[in-house]
Amino acid sequence: MVLGFAALLGVFAAINQNSGFCTDTSLLTMELPVKEGFGTNPTFTLQASLPTVPDKLAIYSMSVPGVTAESAKNLATARLKISREAISKIQVPSTALGRLKVQAAPMTMTGAAKTTAAGLDTAKLQALDQVVDVGTAFSLATADSYVSVNKKSAAETVMLNVPSLTADRKAPLPSESVLKQKADAYAAENDLLPPGYKYAGTSYITKHTLNAEGQVEKVEKVTAIAKYTRDIDGLPVEGAGSTICVIEGDEGNPLGYTKVSRNIGAKIAASSVTAPGRLRTMAASEKTYELMSPEDAYKKLQERGMTSEIADVETATVDKMYLAYYEAEPDKQQDETEPVYVFEGTATGPSGSTEYKEYMYALKIKNAEAPFQMPSPTKATERKAGEKGVEGQKDPEARS
């Protein structure tokens, strides 16, 4: 009983006594790619409505399945459609995890594959025996295909025909409805879409030819990218993750895909602009973090400026502002997802205008830190004596 009371005191100690909001940040490990810039405090103009904030937004755990050389080999087997019987005796070489390994015989993508008498791609079969641990992922490359699985996120990249990825097309790409149809079929056949994913439109890789005056004189759609995304509790998921891209080439035929999709687990906490209150907090087992109001978020944006790799902007419009969840790029450990504010618009500086997308933590406690101090970019650091560079060799093929 004494222990139980002590535990209850511990819970209470971690909760703000005045507001009832939780101040324990040990759960909140999600990181946004925010970076203080220089010359990135433009004058913002809000041209969007502030979003409506739901009463409560959950914070969810995230997890990924274990990734091993064997699981990467299994994925490659399935995606490259290699007979299981044919590869049953292939051994996966043991390599120390995390050690960078250079392939002894680099497998560059050079041309047509040879086949065995049984019609199986010998290059692909051999490649399965050379699943390489490249430190961050397991990968293999054959004459024309490539498979990799990231260790931190289990993100998959599968390319069935790499040389064709951005090759000139024999004919214009089909209509978007045909592209969607083929992408849906490929995704279903390969069981690519976890529950909740929906088609989110098609974007493209395009080829633009410049004339001698520097104007674009021709634009061609080369490759289609059919995207699938998911929501969490009705909010979109921003960032590199929660997106599956089916890549299509000639006639809309699939060339492969990229998939960044961690498992969304149980609710681990809540967030709200409304304080849960002391009585309710003491009785409740749920931790509740304070959400920034949209008004405060916009004020914070104006104080903080932009945090991408942009520089030298003087003005910026905010054309959209909304709440979302966030999932990071493949090579990032992410154990939870929480609400974020997203700002979209156009930033303008002396050298032009740029469309931007900015992220901000929606939890007040994550925004508590002061902006980083930026060094002056005009203040050079003396390089070490003796590290004076030696002029390089002129390229014999270069034309003067």
Next chain:
Amino acid sequence: MILFIMVTTDALAYSFGVSYDSTGGLGINYNSATNFANRMKADGWSQKFLWGNGDAWENDWKDATKGGGDKTYADAVDVAFWEGHGSPGCLCLFAPDDTCVSYDDAIWGDWNVEWILAHSCSVLDDSHIADWAFKALAKGGHGMCSHKTTVNACNAGDRMAQLLISGYTFRDAWFTQHLENQYSGCVARVLCTTATGNDKLWNHGGMGPDSGSGSVWGYYQCTK
């Protein structure tokens, strides 16, 4: 008569250089730059330079005819990688001489470099993409990879090196890591000639000819 030709190891070696900016509290750019360098070195490339933050001078990327030191740095290698801030028409490094490497500062490829990788926002925006082609790259350069929109800082260098070493073209490697690492709506671009669009690392498939007065320039664009 027997003619002997002396070829130094410098002339044979493939080389790269990296400048990066990891100030402002985000070490991911340091990881991106150093991971790129480590993978390239493991693949047999020689590192000519790896300068970070206050040591990443704009002067290193500026043409020698304009008072810069690119014959020692950015134009002395085959692949030069900038990991840091950018704006339309500008790679934002540190002084000396100033903090902006523009298309008016650079003539890349007249000495050695083939490919420029700039993991930065908006350098290849519509407003100045032709300037990069015709002013900065047209005297021997092969191409440049960067973005039209803003881009999130991430470990792009690590992934880019992995894909290049696996045999991807510069274009396909840039776009593949872009689809993996960036947000929906983010736009990457690869500026190249009709003869260099399928360039790979020298030891993984090789490259087309240097650009010149007859080269036809264009760019590929990947919208996630």
